[in-house]
Amino acid sequence: GLPQVYAGEAPKQGLPPLQVMRYGFPDMGSIKYREGYIMSYDRRNKTANWVCEHLNAERLAVQEAKRDGMAFKEDDTDPELFRARLADYRGSGYDRGHMAPAGNYKWSTKAMEDTFYLSNMSMQVGKGFNRDKWEELESYVRSLTKTNRNVYVCTGPLYLPRQEADGNMYVRYKVVGPSQVAVPTHFFKVAVVEAPNGNLTIQSWVLPNEVIPNDTPLTSFKRPLAEIERRAGFLLYNSIPDKYTRGV
Amino acid sequence: GLPQVYAGEAPKQGLPPLQVMRYGFPDMGSIKYREGYIMSYDRRNKTANWVCEHLNAERLAVQEAKRDGMAFKEDDTDPELFRARLADYRGSGYDRGHMAPAGNYKWSTKAMEDTFYLSNMSMQVGKGFNRDKWEELESYVRSLTKTNRNVYVCTGPLYLPRQEADGNMYVRYKVVGPSQVAVPTHFFKVAVVEAPNGNLTIQSWVLPNEVIPNDTPLTSFKRPLAEIERRAGFLLYNSIPDKYTRGV
Ligand SMILES: [Mg+2]
Ligand SMILES: [Mg+2]
Numbered sequence: 001g002l003p004q005v006y007a008g009e010a011p012k013q014g015l016p017p018l019q020v021m022r023y024g025f026p027d028m029g030s031i032k033y034r035e036g037y038i039m040s041y042d043r044r045n046k047t048a049n050w051v052c053e054h055l056n057a058e059r060l061a062v063q064e065a066k067r068d069g070m071a072f073k074e075d076d077t078d079p080e081l082f083r084a085r086l087a088d089y090r091g092s093g094y095d096r097g098h099m100a101p102a103g104n105y106k107w108s109t110k111a112m113e114d115t116f117y118l119s120n121m122s123m124q125v126g127k128g129f130n131r132d133k134w135e136e137l138e139s140y141v142r143s144l145t146k147t148n149r150n151v152y153v154c155t156g157p158l159y160l161p162r163q164e165a166d167g168n169m170y171v172r173y174k175v176v177g178p179s180q181v182a183v184p185t186h187f188f189k190v191a192v193v194e195a196p197n198g199n200l201t202i203q204s205w206v207l208p209n210e211v212i213p214n215d216t217p218l219t220s221f222k223r224p225l226a227e228i229e230r231r232a233g234f235l236l237y238n239s240i241p242d243k244y245t246r247g248v
Numbered sequence: 249g250l251p252q253v254y255a256g257e258a259p260k261q262g263l264p265p266l267q268v269m270r271y272g273f274p275d276m277g278s279i280k281y282r283e284g285y286i287m288s289y290d291r292r293n294k295t296a297n298w299v300c301e302h303l304n305a306e307r308l309a310v311q312e313a314k315r316d317g318m319a320f321k322e323d324d325t326d327p328e329l330f331r332a333r334l335a336d337y338r339g340s341g342y343d344r345g346h347m348a349p350a351g352n353y354k355w356s357t358k359a360m361e362d363t364f365y366l367s368n369m370s371m372q373v374g375k376g377f378n379r380d381k382w383e384e385l386e387s388y389v390r391s392l393t394k395t396n397r398n399v400y401v402c403t404g405p406l407y408l409p410r411q412e413a414d415g416n417m418y419v420r421y422k423v424v425g426p427s428q429v430a431v432p433t434h435f436f437k438v439a440v441v442e443a444p445n446g447n448l449t450i451q452s453w454v455l456p457n458e459v460i461p462n463d464t465p466l467t468s469f470k471r472p473l474a475e476i477e478r479r480a481g482f483l484l485y486n487s488i489p490d491k492y493t494r495g496v
Contacts, residue, residue: 020286020302023400023440023448024487028276028288028297038268040276044407044481049276054268081478152271159292161423169428172420175409180417192271200271230329233292239272 030078032119036111037100039120041075042157043082045182047122050156050234051099057145062107070112072096075119084118088177095131097124099155101138122157123176123183128211134187137205137218141191152192157184158206158231184209188228192237200244202237204228278326280367284359285348287368289323290405291330293430295370298404298482299347305393310355318360320344323367332366336425343379345372347403349386370405371424371431376459382435385453385466389439400440405432406454406479432457436476440485448492450485452476 030041040049074083089096099120105112114120124130144151159182161169174183190204206223229235278289288297322331337344347368353360362368372378392399407430409417422431438452454471477483 018286020284020300020400022302022398022487023485024483026288026298026300026402026482026484028482036268038266040274042481044479050274052268052274054270079483081474081483082481150270152268154274161428169423170420171423171430172418175417175419180409182419226329231292233290233330234274234276235272235327235329236274237271239270 032077034114035108036105036114041078041119043078046082046084046179047182048099048156050154051120052154053100053104055104055142055145055151055153059107060142060145065106065109065112067102067112070116072116072118075117084181085179088179088181092123092176094123094183095126096121097130103138104142123181125209125211129209132214133212134207137189140218144191144193148193149196150194154190154236156188156232158186158188160185160231188232190225190228190236200240280325282362283356284353284362289326289367291326294330294332294427295430296347296404298402299368300402301348301352303352303390303393303399303401307355308390308393313354313357313360315350315360318364320364320366323365332429333427336427336429340371340424342371342431343374344369345378351386352390371429373457373459377457380462381460382455385437388466392439392441396441397444398442401437402484403437404480406434406436408433408479436480438473438476438484448488
């Protein structure tokens with residue numbers, strides 16, 4: 001039958017189907033609702049647009065899931081055309097870097113297993129990044145739950161422009177494997193921290209996808225939220241009341 | 249209040265709000281319903297993801313709208329952070345290239361005016377492309393209405409990888425202007441042609457965003473639909489019955 005798409009500011013029930021969309025409505029988005037996180041998958045780059053999580057001390061205290069033996073798996077909720085494959089990461093020289101980290105989900109075997117979908121992975125430099133500075137950031141964000149009520153966190157890749165020899169700005173990133181999965185130039189992480197008194201603060205970082213010296217402080221990677229939003233192409237935590245600073 | 253977002257395969261009414269999305273659901277998409285076309289805006293690259301149209305001889309015969317004096321205009325339906333600006337195109341060396349061409353909308357002043365939003369523009373090489381081979385393709389697609397009942401057409405930019413000197417594949421594209429609007433490497437156009445007997449055929453092209461010699465035949469740019477879908481990151485006209493070829 002006809003796709004259920006209607007005219008107006010947004011699709012509404014009760015209006016006639018749109019003739020212009022007679023043979024299909026191109027679907028950009030691929031929102032995935034997992035046990036412990038929610039994400040948007042970028043079918044063009046074959047990795048996340050964003051991955052949102054919620055952490056608190058109560059859940060992080062539960063030690064139920066064991067990471068050993070959990071297998072990375074292709075995500076069959078997307079058409080084959082758009083899937084990242086195990087073969088893309090194998091021999092690529094990059095880690096299968098979790099966006100929602102497995103370490104946030106010890107409270108549930110199912111929730112931890114859900115972090116092993118390739119849709120939750122990005123091509124990350126291993127030594128010096130995924131296994132070091134990036135993991136330090138993940139641990140730091142978890143540690144925020146010790147003295148706060150809730151931590152909301154959103155993570156994703158960036159493809160940042162830089163000036164080349166001709167003086168112009170270019171976005172340039174490698175694509176690897178048979179499916180040509182993008183290698184992001186950077187990754188962002190944004191944490192909304194809810195204090196015991198309910199006050200909210202936002203901390204946000206951009207790290208380059210490269211070897212980072214261990215003695216570089218995490219604070220040196222703090223970036224304004226609006227800069228991340230502009231680069232990523234979506235607003236983050238825009239339901240935060242205006243009185244809270246959306247800055248570094 | 250809380251964003252209206254719920255758990256499950258897709259948001260459903262009746263379920264409790266998702267804690268993980270307590271402070272906002274990042275919205276990738278920006279679907280715009282215009283008088284004559286429907287489009288998805290890419291807030292990262294500040295140009296379309298896709299622009300869908302429906303053409304037929306009856307409407308194309310109407311000569312009502314006059315292009316002269318119609319002004320290009322910024323699209324204020326997106327937050328300022330994500331908008332392409334007049335200043336981005338000015339002096340860029342690129343044309344403001346319509347995705348939904350003004351020439352398809354002589355049947356309505358409002359419909360033609362709607363094609364002048366910058367969200368419907370892409371940075372196109374002017375002479376030798378926008379004003380020549382690309383326009384030839386637009387004219388060709390219009391001409392299909394003469395002997396067919398309906399023509400459905402979808403148009404958009406592509407950012408195709410190519411091999412560099414180190415043997416690896418890279419996506420690389422220029423970004424220009426204060427807002428750093430992307431300059432696509434290629435553009436696609438897909439036409440679903442409905443014959444008088446109801447039979448459907450699909451024609452699909454990919455043209456490089458560069459000067460193309462006038463004697464190059466349009467047929468040399470035909471590409472399989474699946475290749476365009478994989479590169480663009482979405483399925484096109486996937487409601488077409490399976491019996492019709494989705495190929496060149
Ligand atoms: Mg990791
Ligand atoms: Mg044009």
